[in-house]
Amino acid sequence: MTQENNIDAALSTENASAFKSGQEDFIQQGASDKSDEVLIAVKDLKKSFGDNEVLKGINLNIKNGEKIAVIGPSGCGKSTLLRCINCMEDPSSGSIFFEGEDLADMKVDINVHRQKIGMVFQQFNLFNNLTVLQNIMLAPVVIAKKKRNKNKRINFFRSIANLFRKKDNRKPLVPLGKSIAEIKAEASSRAHALLTRIGLDDKADAYPATLSGGQKQRIAIVRALAMEPKVMLFDEPTSALDPEMVGEVLDLMKKLADDGMTMVIVTHEMGFAREVATRVLFMDGGVIAEENTPDKFFTAPASPRLKDFLSKVL
Ligand SMILES: Nc1ncnc2c1ncn2[C@@H]1O[C@H](COP(=O)(O)OP(=O)(O)O)[C@@H](O)[C@H]1O
Numbered sequence: 397m398t399q400e401n402n403i404d405a406a407l408s409t410e411n412a413s414a415f416k417s418g419q420e421d422f423i424q425q426g427a428s429d430k431s432d433e434v435l436i437a438v439k440d441l442k443k444s445f446g447d448n449e450v451l452k453g454i455n456l457n458i459k460n461g462e463k464i465a466v467i468g469p470s471g472c473g474k475s476t477l478l479r480c481i482n483c484m485e486d487p488s489s490g491s492i493f494f495e496g497e498d499l500a501d502m503k504v505d506i507n508v509h510r511q512k513i514g515m516v517f518q519q520f521n522l523f524n525n526l527t528v529l530q531n532i533m534l535a536p537v538v539i540a541k542k543k544r545n546k547n548k549r550i551n552f553f554r555s556i557a558n559l560f561r562k563k564d565n566r567k568p569l570v571p572l573g574k575s576i577a578e579i580k581a582e583a584s585s586r587a588h589a590l591l592t593r594i595g596l597d598d599k600a601d602a603y604p605a606t607l608s609g610g611q612k613q614r615i616a617i618v619r620a621l622a623m624e625p626k627v628m629l630f631d632e633p634t635s636a637l638d639p640e641m642v643g644e645v646l647d648l649m650k651k652l653a654d655d656g657m658t659m660v661i662v663t664h665e666m667g668f669a670r671e672v673a674t675r676v677l678f679m680d681g682g683v684i685a686e687e688n689t690p691d692k693f694f695t696a697p698a699s700p701r702l703k704d705f706l707s708k709v710l
């Protein structure tokens with residue numbers, strides 16, 4: 397998909413109105429008929445920080461609609477793997493393909509790639525100087541404005557070039573699309589619709605500092621959803637929460653899973669992994685040491701390392 401298509405999809409009135417109704421799923425339907433298609437392919441991924449080789453050859457295919465739970469001891473490289481997939485770290489060697497495109501390929505626009513990936517961190521990472529609504533609207537508005545400005549630039553150069561072209565040879569100007577006011581109005585109505593879905597629309601004008609940890613994390617999740625990502629990566633999304641707030645965040649993630657979202661979840665919540673994941677991976681020593689369906693993973697771990705790990709966390 398080109399950048400234009402992606403942005404058009406993100407901002408189409410059709411999608412905005414679907415969210416307005418408040419009856420629809422969090423994500424667009426249609427992903428399901430692509431199930432079994434590999435969305436992300438990680439091939440022999442290695443990553444070192446100085447002499448410290450953290451990822452020692454990760455191979456992983458993530459299919460549309462899969463919910464993959466990643467567990468493993470602290471420091472084994474779980475966050476580094478997610479950060480490589482989201483282009484926040486460059487692999488030392490190996491490749492990552494997203495919808496068949498090699499991310500290392502210079503032709504792949506990293507920003508366009510990132511729009512397709514929602515990432516949720518342990519520490520929420522909301523902008524504290526912006527209201528809840530502004531947090532959710534920010535990225536979609538910035539992207540739509542960029543597209544508009546790009547079209548303006550194209551038109552500027554085209555109109556100059558057209559001065560030197562014969563009348564029947566002139567290139568038409570690109571439609572600018574929505575006005576800035578329309579872009580903002582759509583992003584705002586979509587943000588309100590998402591907030592309504594999670595029962596937090598009354599917090600639209602509040603600042604993050606006034607919210608509980610659970611509310612912040614749910615808002616961080618819908619902020620990522622506002623970009624209509626194809627996959628959501630969660631890096632220990634409940635680890636920083638007080639125990640009584642873990643449930644509300646896991647419930648939202650469950651809803652997303654039920655809606656068909658493709659998800660990769662680094663978590664210590666074994667009950668959640670068992671219930672929601674379609675596949676569980678055990679990372680240890682920089683590799684995927686074991687993987688299985690949740691049932692087999694937890695009831696019949698094969699390696700002594702996983703048995704030992706589970707005996708400590710279950
Ligand atoms: N930016 C970095 N610079 C140097 N070392 C790093 C960096 N990020 C992670 N590491 C190291 O990589 C190892 C794996 O880290 P991480 O991926 O965060 O593990 P996990 O998420 O499984 O706890 C750790 O030893 C950590 O210190």
Ligand SMILES: [Mg+2]
Nearest residue numbers: 474475476631
């Ligand atoms: Mg980590």
